[in-house]
Amino acid sequence: MFMFKAKMEEIAKKKDTKIVLALDFPFISLNSQKSLFHKAKNVIDEVYPHICAVKINHHLVLPLGTFQGVKKLIEIIHEKNLPVIMDCKANDIGATNKVIAEYYYSAGFDAIIANPFVGWDEGLKPIFDMAKKMHRGVILLVYMSHKGAQEGYGQFIYDKGKEEKIAQYVSFARKALKWGADGVVVGATVPEKIKEIHNILGDKIPIYSPGIGIQGGRGISALNAGASYLIVGRSITLAENPNETVKKLIEKLKMS
């Protein structure tokens, strides 16, 4: 199960970078799909020496197609010895989750992101089973980076087993441990929650932290609070010079 986790650690250490590139682009009209593919490829060609993984989301899967354009991008990224994470935030019933996981892993993704809200039985269990079978990873959402996250991830719930009132994200972090996740997502916009969640997970499960830059999160605060990786997207992909941008970000993190 922990092959993906170990691979991430090894690459991050070897290349001395904690940056996961989120390869996100705005909506494009359907005639521009070829240019979108090349934009994505160009960003990878520029920044690959300074990142430890690439995260892909629907910004590319929907216009390019998983097996049409995205599979080719994954091959290009794998040639650079970088793992690729699919940020599908899977939250379906088990039978569908199984199909989703099998397609994404078959397209070449090394890990997928899933939402623990959907539960275990006939929920996320089939994803973990498929990950085990195909030697891939599963990363769980524990607290997202946007404002509305407080409504769900931040709400207080009653834990039936223990008769206690706990935060939803605490419950999710405990499930990540119990289910053996390869990583969790906690927004860089809430460093105090990264700290709290890191206290629960210890060094067993690494924290991936999105929301740097455009969303207002600060990389250094996230790392100091216990995040292992920083997910950075539009600050790099929309930059005039993505290579310079990512290099400056890494320098800044090291100086702090």
Next chain:
Amino acid sequence: MFMFKAKMEEIAKKKDTKIVLALDFPFISLNSQKSLFHKAKNVIDEVYPHICAVKINHHLVLPLGTFQGVKKLIEIIHEKNLPVIMDCKANDIGATNKVIAEYYYSAGFDAIIANPFVGWDEGLKPIFDMAKKMHRGVILLVYMSHKGAQEGYGQFIYDKGKEEKIAQYVSFARKALKWGADGVVVGATVPEKIKEIHNILGDKIPIYSPGIGIQGGRGISALNAGASYLIVGRSITLAENPNETVKKLIEKLKMS
């Protein structure tokens, strides 16, 4: 906003059917994509007189591609005067949700399904805004049909505003009203919850109920409890004779 809701009502009434076909198929190897497209087309050709809408999920979007194969299927379904729902269970940050909604609506989908757990601000608001702009629908998950749904949808939460302990699905049903959803999803496997949720929504928001057949839900119990539509998938798509199967199901519902 309610154009989609009104369209569904009109078609269901005119054709005297409450069946929404979930066009789901098992994982197929990548060489069989053409046969998957034709399987899907054949099922539509057989059952379209007896259904009021088609729901598509990742079973087709991942292998066929949204703008590669699925767009053509949507055109075929639209020719039969049936609306098409994308069951993407969107649960991302607002900026990404916006991109997801714009791509699915641009591919021709009449409505998309989203998870209210992600909250409103920088969460689902951009999806509702896009739906309004493009005159499409949004359907919210309120209680899913699988066993693990009790972990999240069935948990008790602490409602800050009202200082009360309520079920998560009650909170979601209230949000569906507040946000102006065109429909909600409640599993046919939990008819007692359909009743409770229908009491909250009244006739303002229709309930779509999946989980009939293979998952063990009974259509008649769901309708009696207040569901407006039954989502039926694998019992039809995997049947030897999909047309006979759906006709028998409708007869059975009318006789009860």
